[in-house]
Amino acid sequence: MKIKSFRFPNRAVALLCVLAGLGWLVTGCATAKKSGPQYVFFPPAPDEPRIQFLTAFSSEKDLRGGTGSSFMHFLTGEQLPDNPIFKPYGAAVADGAIYVCDTSISAVLRLDLETKKMSMISPRGAGALGVPVNMAWGGDGTIYVADSSRNQVIILNTNGDFVGVLCEKGKNEPRDVALTADRIYVGDVQTHNVHVFDRASRKLLMDIPGGAAATDDKTRLFQPANIALDAQGQLYVSDIGAYRVQVYDKDGQFVRTIGSYGDNVGEFARPKGVALDRRNWVYVADAAEQVVQMFNDSGRLLMWFGEPKGSPVGLQLPSKVVIDYDNTRYFEKYVAPGYKLENLIVVINQTGTRKVSVFGYIQKI
Numbered sequence: 001m002k003i004k005s006f007r008f009p010n011r012a013v014a015l016l017c018v019l020a021g022l023g024w025l026v027t028g029c030a031t032a033k034k035s036g037p038q039y040v041f042f043p044p045a046p047d048e049p050r051i052q053f054l055t056a057f058s059s060e061k062d063l064r065g066g067t068g069s070s071f072m073h074f075l076t077g078e079q080l081p082d083n084p085i086f087k088p089y090g091a092a093v094a095d096g097a098i099y100v101c102d103t104s105i106s107a108v109l110r111l112d113l114e115t116k117k118m119s120m121i122s123p124r125g126a127g128a129l130g131v132p133v134n135m136a137w138g139g140d141g142t143i144y145v146a147d148s149s150r151n152q153v154i155i156l157n158t159n160g161d162f163v164g165v166l167c168e169k170g171k172n173e174p175r176d177v178a179l180t181a182d183r184i185y186v187g188d189v190q191t192h193n194v195h196v197f198d199r200a201s202r203k204l205l206m207d208i209p210g211g212a213a214a215t216d217d218k219t220r221l222f223q224p225a226n227i228a229l230d231a232q233g234q235l236y237v238s239d240i241g242a243y244r245v246q247v248y249d250k251d252g253q254f255v256r257t258i259g260s261y262g263d264n265v266g267e268f269a270r271p272k273g274v275a276l277d278r279r280n281w282v283y284v285a286d287a288a289e290q291v292v293q294m295f296n297d298s299g300r301l302l303m304w305f306g307e308p309k310g311s312p313v314g315l316q317l318p319s320k321v322v323i324d325y326d327n328t329r330y331f332e333k334y335v336a337p338g339y340k341l342e343n344l345i346v347v348i349n350q351t352g353t354r355k356v357s358v359f360g361y362i363q364k365i
Contacts, residue, residue, distance in 0.1 A: 039336040040313050042305035042359075051305045051345065052362050053313040054334040056354030059084040060118035063111055083118050085109060085355045090134030090146070090176070091348045093324035095158075098346060098356060099143065101132040108132055108145060110158075111356070113330040127154055127162030134176040134226065134320070144184065146174040153177050153186055166202060167195070176226045180233065187224040187237060194227060194237060196252070208235060208252040219254040221246060226320065228274045238271040238284060245274055245284055247299075258282060258299040263289060266301040273320035277343060277361070285318035285347060292321055292347060305359065306347065316352030321345065331358060340365050 041049035057063045060083035086104035093099070098111040106129045107122035121143070122129065130149025137143060138155075142163055145154045151173050153166040166186060167174050173190035183205070184197040193207045193214060213219040222241025229235055233250035236258075243261035245268075248254055259268045269288035276282055280297035292315070294302040308314030324344040335341045345359040 037336075040311075041336075043303055048364070049336075049339070049362060050303060052334075052336060052339070052360050054331045054344075054358045054360050056313070056357045057085075057111075058353055058355040060111075060116075063118060064116040087350060088348045088355050089319045089350060090132070091320050091322050091346060091356070092135050092137040092143070093322050093327060093344065093346055094137035094139070096327060096330075099135060099137065100348065100356065101135050101145065103131045103133060103148075106130060106132065106149075108135060108143065113327055121156065121158070121160045123156060123160040123162060125162065126165075127156050127160065129154065136177045136179045138179060144177045144179065146177045146186070148173065148175060151190075153184075164202065166197060175224065178227045178229050178235075180229060185227055185229065185235060187227045189223050189225075192221050192224070194221070194224060194235060194248075206252055208248050209246075209254060210252055213252075213254050218257070219246070225272050226274045228276055230276045230280050231278070232280075236274050236276065236282060238274040240270055240272070243268045243271065245271060245282065256299055258295055259284070259293075265304065266293070266295075268293075273318060273322075273348070275321040275323045275345075277323045278325070283321045283323065283345065285315070285321050287317050287319060287350075290315045290318060292318065292345070306357070313354065313357065315347060315349055315357065316354070317350035318347050319350050320348040322348075328360070331360060335360060335362060338365055339363065 040053040042051040086102050088100045089103050090101040096114050100109045102109050107120045110119045130147050132145045133148045134146040135143055141157050143156050147154055151169050153174050155163040157163060172188050174186045175189050176187040178185040182199050184199050186195045188195055195207055196205045198205055209219055221237060221239050223239060224237045225240045226238045235248045237246045239246055245258040247256045263269055268286050270286055271284050272287045273285035282295040283292055285292050291304045291307045293304045296302055306315040328341045328344055332341050339362040341360045342363055343361050347357045349355050
């Protein structure tokens with residue numbers, strides 16, 4: 001089946017068939033018509049805004065003010081560096097910073113939200129990165145980086161010092177990593193499953209799916225791309241090979257499937273980034289259709305945002321979605337009057353002028 005452009009049903013059909021009983025219709029975006037700042041919302045008026053585009057950056061210069069940098073140079077005499085983000089893929093938000101895996105320069109970039117400066121984690125020797133595609137923040141001064149060139153997960157501290165590795169070269173092809181307090185989850189496209197390790201000993205505990213579920217077309221994984229965990233320890237895996245998201249419980253038992261192959265709402269053509277918020281709403285980035293779709297905890301579509309056509313903030317090859325509640329203070333200045341910012345939704349684009357797009361889930365004051 002040939003992938004067509006993303007087709008949205010008209011508003012009435014969407015209301016009846018997708019969102020009946022939810023109380024708010026979902027569709028594209030809207031830019032507020034007013035003087036001064038132009039706010040971009042999803043869904044558009046007359047529906048109540050839920051998502052607002054806040055800002056984006058593709059370089060250290062953007063992070064530090066972009067067009068205002070010349071004024072800062074006038075005031076301080078400091079020449080602001082451009083320092084572009086080249087080809088990002090994975091990311092994490094923690095410790096007052098956005099960490100970005102830049103596959104083009106074999107490094108993890110740290111975008112400090114307080115100082116507005118960018119630094120690079122690019123170790124040599126045993127910890128040297130090849131093609132870092134995804135990462136997880138350890139919470140203990142470590143980062144875990146899935147490297148598609150080394151085919152290992154490299155564990156570093158935030159100074160770039162080597163701590164250790166997971167996975168065996170030649171037998172694994174890790175593409176993402178996620179953490180709990182006592183476990184490490186590694187999505188592996190070669191073995192078509194997710195490896196679960198004990199975090200303290202780094203010993204393998206189990207593979208998900210296991211047993212008969214690993215070969216059943218309904219419950220198996222074909223090409224696991226990204227992984228995420230909810231507060232109950234359920235595992236969400238975006239499967240590019242099967243055009244869906246598979247959900248498993250903490251013991252590795254299959255729970256449900258979200259989405260299927262197609263180019264309509266609730267369907268996927270190339271699902272990549274997957275993330276969850278505190279409501280257990282699931283966010284899935286589709287790199288082919290270039291949208292992020294949102295589902296509730298039972299897999300029902302809620303809304304979507306970021307489609308490139310007709311949107312002034314369209315996504316371009318989105319590969320990662322990160323939900324963050326701890327660093328909202330750095331972005332509150334972008335929020336439209338009359339609304340408060342509940343959490344950040346950071347979307348990584350592999351190309352374009354908005355490599356790191358920051359959206360916010362907003363609520364009326």
